[in-house]
Amino acid sequence: MFCNIQVDVNGEHLFIVDKNILANYSSRVSKLVGKVTNNAKLVFNDFPGAAECFELITRFCYNNGTIEVTPSNIFLLHSGSSFLEITTLIKQTELYLEGIHCWTWSDFVNGLKQCHILYPFMKNSSVFQNMLNTLLRNLTISSYESSSCPSSSNGSSFRFSTSDSSPKGSRFGTGVDYWKFDDLSFLNIDLFEHLIKSMISLHIDHTRICSLIFHYQKSKFFSIYSPVQKCKVSETNINLLSLLSGSAFSCRALLEAFGMSLILNMRAIERSKLEHFLGSRLDEFTINDLLVRGKNMAAFDVNLILRLIKNFLLEKRTNGSFVHRVKKVGFLMDLFMLEVAADPLLKCSKFYALAMTLPDFARESHDRLCHAIEIYLEVHGDLTEEQSAKLWSVLDLNKLSMVWTRLNLTRNGNTRLLPFVKQNRFKGRINRVHGKQRSKVPQDTPKFMPKNSRTFDPCNAKSLPRLCR
Numbered sequence: 274m275f276c277n278i279q280v281d282v283n284g285e286h287l288f289i290v291d292k293n294i295l296a297n298y299s300s301r302v303s304k305l306v307g308k309v310t311n312n313a314k315l316v317f318n319d320f321p322g323a324a325e326c327f328e329l330i331t332r333f334c335y336n337n338g339t340i341e342v343t344p345s346n347i348f349l350l351h352s353g354s355s356f357l358e359i360t361t362l363i364k365q366t367e368l369y370l371e372g373i374h375c376w377t378w379s380d381f382v383n384g385l386k387q388c389h390i391l392y393p394f395m396k397n398s399s400v401f402q403n404m405l406n407t408l409l410r411n412l413t414i415s416s417y418e419s420s421s422c423p424s425s426s427n428g429s430s431f432r433f434s435t436s437d438s439s440p441k442g443s444r445f446g447t448g449v450d451y452w453k454f455d456d457l458s459f460l461n462i463d464l465f466e467h468l469i470k471s472m473i474s475l476h477i478d479h480t481r482i483c484s485l486i487f488h489y490q491k492s493k494f495f496s497i498y499s500p501v502q503k504c505k506v507s508e509t510n511i512n513l514l515s516l517l518s519g520s521a522f523s524c525r526a527l528l529e530a531f532g533m534s535l536i537l538n539m540r541a542i543e544r545s546k547l548e549h550f551l552g553s554r555l556d557e558f559t560i561n562d563l564l565v566r567g568k569n570m571a572a573f574d575v576n577l578i579l580r581l582i583k584n585f586l587l588e589k590r591t592n593g594s595f596v597h598r599v600k601k602v603g604f605l606m607d608l609f610m611l612e613v614a615a616d617p618l619l620k621c622s623k624f625y626a627l628a629m630t631l632p633d634f635a636r637e638s639h640d641r642l643c644h645a646i647e648i649y650l651e652v653h654g655d656l657t658e659e660q661s662a663k664l665w666s667v668l669d670l671n672k673l674s675m676v677w678t679r680l681n682l683t684r685n686g687n688t689r690l691l692p693f694v695k696q697n698r699f700k701g702r703i704n705r706v707h708g709k710q711r712s713k714v715p716q717d718t719p720k721f722m723p724k725n726s727r728t729f730d731p732c733n734a735k736s737l738p739r740l741c742r
Contacts, residue, residue, distance in 0.1 A: 277289050277290065277291060277292070277312060278290060278291075278292040278295075278306060278312065278313050278314065278315060279312065279313070279314040279315070280314075280315045280316075280317065280327070281314060281315065281316040281317065282317055282320050282323060282324050282327045283317065283318060283319070283323050283324075284316075284318065285323060285324060286323070286324035286327075288324075288327060288328075288331065290331055292313075294334050294335060295331065295334050297334070298333070298334045298338060298357075298359045298361065298362070299330075299334070299357040299358055299359050300357075300358035300359075300360070301356070301357045301358040302315070302357060317356075319394075320353075320356060321349075321352040321353060321356055321391050321394035321395070322349045322352055322353060322387075322390055322391055322394075323390075325349065325390075326349040326350075326352060326353040326391075327353065329346055329349055329350055329353060330350070330353040330354065330357060330359070330362075333350070333354075333359070333362055334359075338361055338362075340362075342365060342366060342369045343383075344376060344379075344380035344381075344383045344384050345383045345386075345387070346387070347366055347369055347370065347384065347387070348384060348387040348388055348391055348395065348400075348401070348404075349387050349390075349391070350362060350365075350366050351363070351366040351367070351370075351400060352391050352394055352395060354366065367400075370400060370403070370404070373403070373404060373407050374407055376407075378456075381404075381408050382456050382457075384404055385457070385460065385464070386459065388401060388404075388464060389459065389460060389461060389464055392461070392463060392464045392467075396463075396467065402471070405467070405468060405471045406475065409471060409472055409475050409477060410475065454484075454488040454489070454492075455488075455492070457485070457489065458488075458489060458492040458493070458496075460489075462493070462505055462506050462509050465489055465509075466509050466513065469482060469485070469486065469513050470513075470516075472485075473516055473517070478521075479517045479518045479521035480521045480522070482517060482521070483514070483517060483521045483522040483526070484526075486510050486513055486514060486530070487526050487527075487529070487530040489510070490506065490507065490510045490530040490531065491529065491530050493506045494506065494507070494533060494534070500537060500538070503534075503537055504537050504538065504539050504540075507531065507534040507537060507539060507543070507547075508539055508540060508543040510530075510531075511531070511534075511539075511543045511546050511547050511550075512543065512546070514546075515546050519550070519553065523557075524551075524554035524557035524558070525557070527550055527551065527554070528551070528558075528562055531547055531550075531551075532562070532565075534547065535547070535565055535574075535577065536565070536566060548577070548580050548581060548584055549584050551581055551584070552580065552581040552582070552583065552584025552585045552587075552588075553584060553585060553587075553588045555581050555582065555584075555585040555602050555605070556585070556598040556599075556601040556602050556605075558605060559605075560605065560608045560609060560612070563578055563605070563609050563612075564609075564612065565577055565578075567616075567618075569618075570618055571616065571618045571619065572613065572616040572618070572619075573609075573612065573613050573616065575613060575619060575623045575624075575627065576623070578606075578609060578627070579623075579626055579627070579630060582602070582606070582630050582631065583630070585602060586599075586631075596634060599631065599632065599634065599635045600634070600635055600636075600637070602631065602635060603631050603635030603636045604636075606627060606630075606631060606635075607636070607641035607642055607645065608641070609627070610624070610627050610628065610641075610642065610645035611641060611644065611645045611648065613627070614645045614646075614648035614649040614652065615648055615649075615652050616652075617652055617653065619649075619653075621653065621656060621660050621663075621664070624649055624664070625663060625664060625667070628642060628645075628646075628664070628667040629667055633669070636672065637672065638672055638673075639668050639669055639672040639673050640673060640674055642667070642668065643668055643673060646664050646665065646667075646668070649664065650664070
């Protein structure tokens with residue numbers, strides 16, 4: 274005689290089962306249906322794995338307490354049996370998990386796919402953490418399958434190499450060159466965060482962890498469409514990077530993975546962290562890296578560049594290498610100013626800040642800076658005389674090449690440099706001669722440009738892109 278009851282699983286699916294068969298294996302169901310009549314209804318609002326898991330459990334019960342346990346169902350069976358208090362199935366799954374060290378890479382991926390569904394229920398589970406730790410510990414084994422494991426004949430085995438030259442301080446080797454990052458791109462951000470933190474706690478090499486984070490970031494950023502989800506992925510990965518050594522990743526990899534995140538409406542703390550990462554490597558940028566789309570119709574985000582420079586200067590070191598790095602940034606800023614000078618929406622105060630934010634030694638020549646000011650004044654013809662004089666005042670005449678100075682003072686009667694010359698402490702070094710302008714340099718005047726330096730030729734500026742002419 275059938276004694277049917279209805280089982281509502283998470284409000285999504287309704288199963289009709291024999292209560293006696295189910296209660297025969299499940300202590301929890303036995304307690305619930307002991308006094309109910311036929312056609313009664315059980316409601317489970319928080320059943321792990323939802324309908325897929327409950328179906329596996331009923332299959333076990335209707336098959337006289339037997340079911341084939343595989344890596345593709347092990348965690349569903351273990352979670353479902355724990356929820357329904359099915360002692361025999363709990364023991365069976367625990368026994369199966371004792372052989373987890375023999376799993377192939379595809380077995381682990383299948384296991385993680387179940388954890389992806391079950392994560393809210395399993396995140397604090399010792400079984401789940403043991404599975405992750407076993408996977409990560411085996412990163413140091415030259416062959417992922419042990420020859421004593423029956424499954425080692427599987428062609429999907431996942432092999433790693435080890436090296437005795439692993440960096441000091443890294444408990445496990447760095448030879449994870451065969452990480453199948455694409456196989457892990459399905460993970461949701463919460464499970465991915467758990468995975469990375471487990472790698473950090475096991476002292477996996479930080480360079481490899483960064484590689485996985487960057488790959489996951491790029492994969493998710495272009496596969497999801499919601500700006501809110503993109504923000505969450507970016508923010509979580511930025512926080513994970515902050516737990517790692519800054520020397521573990523390159524500037525180029527960081528830009529490729531997180532460059533697009535700069536346009537997202539991220540929280541202030543994560544944006545600050547990302548800008549700190551990028552700013553500390555500003556000398557490794559190219560001009561194209563700085564051309565970030567601006568807001569409110571502006572061509573480029575000048576405020577972002579100013580913040581990056583500020584973060585870069587906070588990285589000041591006592592050794593001589595910092596001076597060299599600052600000079601590289603100075604050259605980069607000159608190129609950037611040549612780009613943004615033609616933006617009609619760029620305020621004079623912002624342009625002035627770009628010119629003044631770096632220390633004096635950042636620029637050995639002011640030729641490019643002078644050319645950028647000229648472009649800016651041509652585009653912004655409505656500036657006051659005071660504003661124009663303020664921009665010219667940033668120039669050091671001693672850092673202008675003589676060729677450049679002559680060209681600007683003679684071309685079509687150009688007198689835009691004259692206010693600067695008259696107010697500058699170097700006045701009198703340029704003597705005005707009728708007919709032609711000629712420069713006279715006293716013997717005590719230091720050289721404007723080193724002999725091996727390239728003098729910027731304004732007539733050969735076609736390689737520099739311009740917003741407008």
